[in-house]
Amino acid sequence: MFDTNLVVVGNVLSAPEWRRITSTGSLVANFRIASTARRFDRETGRWADGNSFRVRVTAWRRLAEGVASSVAVGDPVVVYGRLYSRDWKDDKNNNRVSYEMEAFSIGHDLARGRAKFFRTKTAQLTSEVETSDAETYVRGEASVPLAGDDPDALDRGVGRGRERAQPPGHP
Numbered sequence: 254m255f256d257t258n259l260v261v262v263g264n265v266l267s268a269p270e271w272r273r274i275t276s277t278g279s280l281v282a283n284f285r286i287a288s289t290a291r292r293f294d295r296e297t298g299r300w301a302d303g304n305s306f307r308v309r310v311t312a313w314r315r316l317a318e319g320v321a322s323s324v325a326v327g328d329p330v331v332v333y334g335r336l337y338s339r340d341w342k343d344d345k346n347n348n349r350v351s352y353e354m355e356a357f358s359i360g361h362d363l364a365r366g367r368a369k370f371f372r373t374k375t376a377q378l379t380s381e382v383e384t385s386d387a388e389t390y391v392r393g394e395a396s397v398p399l400a401g402d403d404p405d406a407l408d409r410g411v412g413r414g415r416e417r418a419q420p421p422g423h424p
Contacts, residue, residue, distance in 0.1 A: 257336045262362060263288030265328045271321045282317035285309050312356045320359060329362035
């Protein structure tokens, strides 16, 4: 009821590790990020690092799939999720606390670079209907390029190509 949701902007510290939960079949990915405050030091005329915050991020299911295929060490990211602490004991029986974040949304920080987005296609049941012109339609849209179509329209997501079914293996 009183979850602590926040946004962390930072850099990926560790490569995402992912695994499948055997009991449910759900995919989970974990990685660490660091967010370091920056301040301008007027005396030196330079930017200086301030306090830093490091947190382990956990992503589940479809978000985990995207993380595993898109996020790498050093990437600038924006993570929105639920922050919580976990109490535990180390090897010497000392009480320890770690902070973790269950991510609801993760993206690259486009203020610090560029990215290309590839929509994840879900497997949907569709029926194919053959027309007299031997064009194949899926959910009422042509699944093969029509004469005069721009062949790169599928990649750019423009024109009539945006709604077409993608070939297997296409991002």
